[in-house]
Amino acid sequence: VADLEADLQDVSRHLAIVEDPGLPARVSAALAAEPHGARPIRRHRRAILAAAAVAIVGTGWTAAPALAEWWRTRVGGIEIRRTPDRPPATSPPSADLGAALGLGRRTTLAELRAAGGLGLRKLSGRDPSQVWVGDVDGIRVVSLVYEPTATSPATVSGVGVLLQQFASPMAAPALMMKGAGPGTRVEDVSVRGARGVWLEGGHGIVLRADGDALFAPARLAANTLAWEVDGVTYRLESALDQEAALGLARSIR
Amino acid sequence: VERARDGDPRACELLVERHQRAALRIAYAVAGSDADDVVQEAFVKALRNLHRFRSDGQFRPWLLRIVANEASNARRSAGRRRALALRTTPQSDVTVGSPEDDAVLAERRGTVVAALATLPERDRLVIAYRWFADLSETEIAAAMQCRPGTVKSRLSRAHARLRAALPPGYTTSTLTAVEEERSG
Numbered sequence: 097v098a099d100l101e102a103d104l105q106d107v108s109r110h111l112a113i114v115e116d117p118g119l120p121a122r123v124s125a126a127l128a129a130e131p132h133g134a135r136p137i138r139r140h141r142r143a144i145l146a147a148a149a150v151a152i153v154g155t156g157w158t159a160a161p162a163l164a165e166w167w168r169t170r171v172g173g174i175e176i177r178r179t180p181d182r183p184p185a186t187s188p189p190s191a192d193l194g195a196a197l198g199l200g201r202r203t204t205l206a207e208l209r210a211a212g213g214l215g216l217r218k219l220s221g222r223d224p225s226q227v228w229v230g231d232v233d234g235i236r237v238v239s240l241v242y243e244p245t246a247t248s249p250a251t252v253s254g255v256g257v258l259l260q261q262f263a264s265p266m267a268a269p270a271l272m273m274k275g276a277g278p279g280t281r282v283e284d285v286s287v288r289g290a291r292g293v294w295l296e297g298g299h300g301i302v303l304r305a306d307g308d309a310l311f312a313p314a315r316l317a318a319n320t321l322a323w324e325v326d327g328v329t330y331r332l333e334s335a336l337d338q339e340a341a342l343g344l345a346r347s348i349r
Numbered sequence: 350v351e352r353a354r355d356g357d358p359r360a361c362e363l364l365v366e367r368h369q370r371a372a373l374r375i376a377y378a379v380a381g382s383d384a385d386d387v388v389q390e391a392f393v394k395a396l397r398n399l400h401r402f403r404s405d406g407q408f409r410p411w412l413l414r415i416v417a418n419e420a421s422n423a424r425r426s427a428g429r430r431r432a433l434a435l436r437t438t439p440q441s442d443v444t445v446g447s448p449e450d451d452a453v454l455a456e457r458r459g460t461v462v463a464a465l466a467t468l469p470e471r472d473r474l475v476i477a478y479r480w481f482a483d484l485s486e487t488e489i490a491a492a493m494q495c496r497p498g499t500v501k502s503r504l505s506r507a508h509a510r511l512r513a514a515l516p517p518g519y520t521t522s523t524l525t526a527v528e529e530e531r532s533g
Contacts, residue, residue, distance in 0.1 A: 100508055103461045104480040110437035110458055111481065113377050113384060115369050120362035123392045127361060175422075270422070 169282075171293045171322045172329030173235070173264030176274045176282060193226065197253055199239040200230025208238060217261060217330070220347035224259075232272075237262040248344075249335045251318035252298070257334045257344065264329040272331070274317070285321065285338070287330075287345045292323030294338050321345055350408050354399040361396050368409060371482040372416045378477030379420035379470060381433045391419040410492035413482060417474055417492070424470075433466040433473075464514035472507035479504055 169176050194202060205227055208216055216238060218224060224240035231237070237260060242248070244256035251258070280297040296319050321332045321341045332345055352360035372391060376384035395402075395415045402411050424433070437458040465473060478489045489504075490497040 100512060101480075103457065104476065106454065107437055107458050107461050107465070108374075108481045111374060111377060112436040112438045113373050115373060116385065119369055119389060119392070120365040122389060123365050123396065124358050124362050126389070126393045127396055128358070 169293065170270060171291060172324030172327075173262060173270055174272045174274060174293075174322045174329055174331060175270035176293060176295065176322075193241065193253070193255070194228050197239070197258070198230065199228035199241075200237065201228065203227050203229045215328075217259075217348045219257065219259060219344060220349050232262070235262050235264075247340075251333065251335045253318070255333075257332065257336075259348070260331040260333075262329055264324060264327060274320070283338070285323075285342065287321070287323040287342065288325075290323045290325045292321060292345075294341070295320045295322075296338060350399065350402065353396060354402075364396070364408075364412075365392050368412055371409065371413060371484075374481035375413050375416045375474070375477050376420040377435070378465075378473050378481055379417055380424040381435055381466075383423045384420070387420045387423045388416060390423075391416040394419065407488060407491050409482075410484065410488045413478065413484070414492045414494070421470060435462045435466045437462050460515065460519055461511075464511055464516075467514050468507065468510055471503070472510050475500070475503045475507045476511065 194200060205216070205218075205224070208227065208229060218240055219242065222242060225243045226241035228239040228241065229236060230239065240259045241255050242257040242259070244250035244254070248256040250256060274295065280295055283294045283296075285292045285294045295317075298318065318333050318335055319337070319341060321338075323330050323345065330345070330348070332341055334341055334344070336344065350360075350364065353364055369388065372388045373384055376387040376391070380387050391412070395412050398415075402408065437455070465476065468476075475489065475493070478484045478492055484492065486497045486500045489500045493500065493503070495503075
């Protein structure tokens with residue numbers, strides 16, 4: 097062990113990196129240009145208008161690094177990127193919803209409450225038909241599945257509403273990545289004063305699987321409203337339009 | 350940190366100056382050649398979110414955690430399948446020996462750093478916290494948000510994987526031999 101440690105110390109002394117004396121001034125300038133509290137979202141919105149020119153291949157986030165970089169935004173633990181690709185095809189509604197949507201294992205509200213931690217929220221006046229809990233990179237993701245009703249028709253996955261919630265500390269990398277293709281509208285919204293994003297039209301979604309950024313297979317997601325309140329990210333997926341989805345989001349307790 | 354939180358630009362610059370070296374090293378171990386951009390972005394993000402830093406906490410681990418996550422995201426954006434390229438240079442702040450010794454050591458460094466580049470990100474990160482940023486176990490625990498005991502086991506696992514990633518021809522005696530020769 098001592099030899100390996102000596103080697104690592106030696107490597108450390110010779111790493112091919114050079115400190116940049118201009119960095120403090122550049123950071124200072126960047127802070128002054130966009131002071132704390134300013135929302136960088138407008139820059140993103142301008143970029144959306146030009147996003148048609150982006151060319152990314154594959155699943156949308158692996159290739160063409162320079163281009164993939166130039167439009168993305170983030171709400172809590174969810175990162176959204178522009179991609180010219182159509183969303184991935186999805187399997188038809190499956191009996192095994194957990195596997196199809198990557199929700200983890202089946203549980204109950206009582207069990208979740210007993211486990212404590214994240215303050216659980218659900219749609220006002222409605223109990224979910226299924227409760228799931230998953231672990232994505234060490235973070236517990238709770239998924240509440242609501243049956244389709246007359247007012248909330250089934251999505252492509254066969255659910256009425258999927259409400260997901262997970263803790264999203266500021267420093268943590270995004271847990272979910274969404275690729276917004278040409279058919280997807282992306283809009284900034286506000287949910288009771290909290291910043292959110294509305295994605296209308298199918299889009300791809302992948303879950304971060306571990307610290308080395310391995311991903312579960314992408315799936316197709318329906319209209320989604322994502323927002324963050326007090327370090328908790330909420331994601332509401334449904335076939336509803338924006339107004340109805342915002343109404344539901346405002347009603348969660 | 351308090352002054353920077355109150356928006357004092359000079360205090361912000363001082364924080365960057367003071368922590369740039371460690372930040373660059375962590376970013377480099379995670380994201381390779383993208384480290385410069387990563388570090389700038391991470392500093393901006395950290396300073397803009399200073400209100401979320403607990404005053405009783407340690408600043409460096411908090412900052413380096415942001416750097417590591419920014420680096421991880423950058424690497425993912427750049428295409429996670431691309432092999433990580435880490436390099437060492439002949440320049441050194443330690444006394445150099447004979448040209449032969451230096452050649453042996455340089456080759457050895459190349460072997461170690463190439464093996465390091467093949468490790469999973471989590472292993473590279475804990476090794477970088479310990480050896481490249483010189484964090485204590487307590488500081489690593491704060492940066493990785495785990496218990497100090499967990500740091501020990503993660504570091505030991507990372508060392509074992511690094512050892513396993515070294516080529517069969519790698520022996521642990523060369524460096525020791527050269528150093529002994531120097532000190533003798």
